[in-house]
Amino acid sequence: MRIENMWKPVLALLIAITLWEIAVKLLQIEVWVLPAPSVIAKEMFIVFPAIFPHMLATIKLVFIGFSSAIVLGISVATMLHILPTAREIVMPFLVISQNIPTIVLAPLLMIWFGLGDFPKYLIIATTAFFPIAIATLDGFRQTERDLMHYMQMMGATKKQIFLRLQLPDAIPSIFSGIKIAATYSVMTAVVAEWLGAQKGIGVFMTLSASSYRTPRVFVAIVITIILSLAFFGLFLALEKWFTRWKRNEGVQ
Amino acid sequence: MRIVLKYLALLSLVFLLTGCQTKEGNEKVQLFLDWTPNTNHTGIYVAKEKGFFEEVGLDVEIMLPGEVCAEQIVGSGKGQFGISFQNQVTQARSEDLPIVSIAAIIQKNTGGYYTPKAKGIKTPKDFEGHKYGAYGSELEKASLQAVMNKEGGDASKIETVQVGNTDYFVALERDIDFVSIFYAWTGIEGEIRDADMHFIKTTDFAPELDTYSPLIITNDKMIEDNPDTVQAFINAVYKGYEFAIDNPQKSADILIAAEPDLQPELVRRSQEWLSPHYKEGAEAWGVQEASRWENFAEFMVKHQIIGEVDIQQAFTNEFIANAMK
Numbered sequence: 001m002r003i004e005n006m007w008k009p010v011l012a013l014l015i016a017i018t019l020w021e022i023a024v025k026l027l028q029i030e031v032w033v034l035p036a037p038s039v040i041a042k043e044m045f046i047v048f049p050a051i052f053p054h055m056l057a058t059i060k061l062v063f064i065g066f067s068s069a070i071v072l073g074i075s076v077a078t079m080l081h082i083l084p085t086a087r088e089i090v091m092p093f094l095v096i097s098q099n100i101p102t103i104v105l106a107p108l109l110m111i112w113f114g115l116g117d118f119p120k121y122l123i124i125a126t127t128a129f130f131p132i133a134i135a136t137l138d139g140f141r142q143t144e145r146d147l148m149h150y151m152q153m154m155g156a157t158k159k160q161i162f163l164r165l166q167l168p169d170a171i172p173s174i175f176s177g178i179k180i181a182a183t184y185s186v187m188t189a190v191v192a193e194w195l196g197a198q199k200g201i202g203v204f205m206t207l208s209a210s211s212y213r214t215p216r217v218f219v220a221i222v223i224t225i226i227l228s229l230a231f232f233g234l235f236l237a238l239e240k241w242f243t244r245w246k247r248n249e250g251v252q
Numbered sequence: 253m254r255i256v257l258k259y260l261a262l263l264s265l266v267f268l269l270t271g272c273q274t275k276e277g278n279e280k281v282q283l284f285l286d287w288t289p290n291t292n293h294t295g296i297y298v299a300k301e302k303g304f305f306e307e308v309g310l311d312v313e314i315m316l317p318g319e320v321c322a323e324q325i326v327g328s329g330k331g332q333f334g335i336s337f338q339n340q341v342t343q344a345r346s347e348d349l350p351i352v353s354i355a356a357i358i359q360k361n362t363g364g365y366y367t368p369k370a371k372g373i374k375t376p377k378d379f380e381g382h383k384y385g386a387y388g389s390e391l392e393k394a395s396l397q398a399v400m401n402k403e404g405g406d407a408s409k410i411e412t413v414q415v416g417n418t419d420y421f422v423a424l425e426r427d428i429d430f431v432s433i434f435y436a437w438t439g440i441e442g443e444i445r446d447a448d449m450h451f452i453k454t455t456d457f458a459p460e461l462d463t464y465s466p467l468i469i470t471n472d473k474m475i476e477d478n479p480d481t482v483q484a485f486i487n488a489v490y491k492g493y494e495f496a497i498d499n500p501q502k503s504a505d506i507l508i509a510a511e512p513d514l515q516p517e518l519v520r521r522s523q524e525w526l527s528p529h530y531k532e533g534a535e536a537w538g539v540q541e542a543s544r545w546e547n548f549a550e551f552m553v554k555h556q557i558i559g560e561v562d563i564q565q566a567f568t569n570e571f572i573a574n575a576m577k
Binding site: 030031032033111114115116193196197198203206207209210211212213214 | 321348349388389411413426427
């Protein structure tokens with residue numbers, strides 16, 4: 001989206017926040033049921049020093065978990081692409097693996113691997129891995145046939161075709177997978193922390209909820225959203241940078 | 253059009269069904285548990301299964317909690333009654349949740365810290381340098397410090413990890429050194445599993461933490477608008493716990509029959525252990541002392557867990573007093 005067009009969603013958001021504020025004031029909704037945006041903003045200001053270390057912990061989780069997901073997703077997809085038989089065998093299991101609810105898997109992983117960071121990386125990586133792998137596989141298959149024939153005619157090896165044609169052609173596809181995964185990886189991290197951690201937004205959320213401090217729960221939600229957006233934005237920027245040759249094509 | 257008719261038919265059926273249930277004229281109320289059903293709740297199950305609720309014209313539905321707190325459901329009026337704890341009621345009240353404790357289920361705090369003997373923790377002083385598996389409350393750190401004060405320990409030297417819903421015994425076998433439990437349930441389970449455990453009772457070291465845990469809550473609005481319903485509920489529950497005090501085995505069987513997923517041996521042994529504790533030292537089951545509420549609220553304010561609180565609004569003996577008559 002262009003910067004000039006940003007004002008529309010921003011305006012919509014402002015209107016929604018204003019309506020929320022007015023509704024809470026008019027209906028006299030108790031703070032612990034639904035705090036007004038102004039209360040949340042004030043609370044954010046007050047608790048920011050306290051929540052900051054939690055934020056760092058979550059960011060670290062997401063970064064490590066998500067980068068492993070990218071590496072894993074692309075390498076597994078490449079392997080499955082090169083070995084069609086493996087693909088036939090593994091595919092159903094990949095789909096099945098996505099049907100295990102995190103809320104059930106997380107406590108089990110913590111039993112198997114302890115309460116450190118490792119099981120949390122695993123949770124983030126396993127949930128983010130799937131869209132990346134699937135999108136990458138699709139990307140490999142969408143190579144232009146003509147170009148492929150052309151390269152084959154010129155006597156290019158399989159390796160050359162893959163590295164020079166299929167892989168670069170798949171980049172936009174890979175990025176759509178990464179972007180989908182990026183949108184919910186922060187949330188996954190928060191849920192994972194919620195089920196057992198020393199620090200993190202999820203821990204902050206549990207503590208706030210157990211002491212009925214609803215404004216703080218909302219602060220945690222807002223921070224989760226901001227982190228998700230920032231993360232999404234990061235990959236949007238990376239995508240632009242990686243696909244700059246595509247945009248220049250027309251000009252050349 | 254046809255679809256609309258279909259839904260109308262379905263709706264009327266639903267109304268008919270709900271109509272049937274209230275035909276006897278029993279008022280429907282919901283009670284939200286704090287945790288999975290256990291021997292803390294026996295009196296309620298007894299009142300339900302032995303028809304004490306019916307006698308007073310109530311139809312009580314026992315609801316299991318998800319991740320939502322009973323305090324919030326009851327406070328918002330979405331539920332009429334709930335099981336909670338003195339620390340949670342105090343905390344909730346300080347955040348303006350309109351909930352009120354109407355009966356103490358157990359007079360003494362049977363909680364404490366639980367650790368495998370192999371970890372070498374003998375007294376609270378030994379907590380230093382060990383890993384504590386927290387259930388997730390801001391009170392925990394203050395409680396640890398309170399327990400350690402007697403021997404001059406420093407709670408900031410404890411590493412705290414939230415373990416959430418992880419099985420305690422599993423957590424203790426992994427990287428956690430000690431957790432906080434209620435002896436009546438997890439402690440008895442340890443006995444059954446023959447686990448080599450050491451239990452450090454909280455109130456042995458910090459008498460100021462002797463809270464009513466658990467207790468029964470309702471909200472301000474119920475007391476104001478439907479005091480008769482609250483009274484009826486307490487009358488029935490009072491009878492239920494009196495029965496559980498006098499008949500541990502029979503009441504355990506009632507709980508097992510109502511919740512067949514529970515381990516029968518655990519329920520029976522826990523019930524036997526707990527029955528004499530329900531009204532230990534009090535003039536009757538359910539009675540709450542103002543001083544204990546005041547002292548504990550003071551403790552929470554002192555440790556900056558809560559701001560200020562009008563603790564007199566957090567509990568009432570009104571209904572228990574009537575039930576005793």
